Amino acid sequence: MSFFTVDGISLQFGGLKAVDNVSFSVTKGEIFTIIGPNGAGKTSIFNLISRLYDPTSGRLFFEDRDITEVPPHQIAKLGIARTFQNIELFENASMLANLLVGRHCHATTGLWQEMLFLPGVRRAEKEHRRKVEEVIEFLDLQAYRDKLIAGLPYGVRKVIEVARALCSEPKLILLDEPSSGLNVEETDDMSFWIRDIRSELGITVLMVEHDMTLVNRVSDRVLALNYGKVLASGTPAEVQAHPDVIAAYLGA
């Protein structure tokens, strides 16, 4: 039984093969990183997994369930959460509201109940807030609780996005370039958090990352991609020593 498997998946944009017959599988509890030059198709793979794109061919399996045709809004409920390369937070809402949206897949209250704000809704709301508070504590975000996202610095937003994903209590978290745009210290913090997400919360991490120091520090396994194709996979050291990978990065 495998935890998460991508089986021969392809994605075509017109004449461009953004993802070309990619297969890999992630074991429970590992940190798996996808690397590759710009335009290699890394984000496209994430968009396929979160079902924003339909694959041209190939299948996706999560906990032995075929999720290739599951609608995108049901992915979170299955236990897969994600962040975005360009940050997709809800700009004109407070951080708390953003994190509470992260709990949407656990919402149980109905529309009529909510319009009248019956006691059941209040109870559920408190429970959501308790869970959110744990994540706020975990990522040290107390200072921004009631702040509007629109006024927050980039580095903080990056962390809030991770927090929002964690609020859905996922089994697998997809992080798209968690360190891009962060300074050295923020990147350091991020690498600790990624390891904590795995070790303390027991969440499997699948990430895309450019910063090789971070990759080496946290990844158990690495997959290198170029022009939508798999170049190599294995431990970080193995992959970086692979001649095709070196060639892809040096453009030789």
Next chain:
Amino acid sequence: MRFIFKTDYDQDIRILKHSGYWWSYGVLLAVMLAAPYLLGSYLQSQLVFVFIYAIVGVALMILTGFTGQASLGHAAFLAIGAYTAGFMQSLGVPFIVYFPLAAILTGVVGALVGFPALRLHGIYLVIATIAFAFIVEEVLARWESVTHGNEGMRVRALDLLGMPVPRDSEAFYYLCLLVLVGAVLLALNLLRSPTGRAFVAIRDSETAGKSMGIDLAAYKVKSFAISAAITGLAGVLFAHKMTFISPEMFTLLLSIEFIMVIIIGGAFGVHGAIFGAIFIVMVDPFLTALKDDLPVLVASIGDSLGMSPEAAGQLREKLAKIGSAAGLKGAIYGLIIMMFILFEPYGLYGRWLKVKLFFQLFPLYKRATFKRQKTYVKSERNR
């Protein structure tokens, strides 16, 4: 400045965040309750219109302000509510039945409009809602057996469980106030529960919303239905207030007025709907007064500045002509909207918050406090 130290989750969830709110909203409610006994009948009647516009404003706030789906078709929802009232009343159906029925009916129509709207964004959605409003207008004019066509329809005084509630009575005023308060509470309740947050999420990022488990289609339809249903309720009140309804009362201009309510009030909170409604309802008598009095005033100033009587008379004629030109009201509305979008996108409520903060922080207020910083480029790729 007041600092709130939060110690439990109820403090987050509560609508009135602290004792200051209890005070100010308590006083506001008391004033509103006392108003019919303090104001003349003209102002009381204007307030009823403010309430009706504010109810539509709250409805539009849910759809446009929270969910980010623009609509220029709300006059049609108002019309459906109004005609439901008129028609049902003529069949002898009591108010307590047709009032909720109007909400259900407009809600269903709203949901039906929401479905095709799922695939449309921005300007295309606006055009679709305008088209919907034209269809409704046309149906009202043609379906004579029910609507009496362009002749219009008389609506008798509201009859609440055997008690007549004429349009100018205090009871009617309180009824409108009650419905407004109900609509506001409903909107606030939604905002503090998953559905309202899903609306806001859809407004700010559909992609992220989807990935967080929000079924975009379902929530957009819900938003349309709720917004339309509330507007339908306002329509019933509107019909009883006007006592006569005809298709030409529910035109595009009315929909534009509704959009103005939330743009001018500030589209990010329920307060905005109220501020905007006050502005829109009061601007009309103001414009009328201006049209009547300004030419005379200018001429008399010219006169006292030594202008010859003929020249002053000519000036007055000229101004009066401009004042009564067709389409002037629309042009002034357009100008007001543009000014707000350019200079105060947060609307009157936003301006109010700034003024409040200025006094709270005095003398430490920074001009840039409300400046937004763009820190990254948002990608539209995944739409």
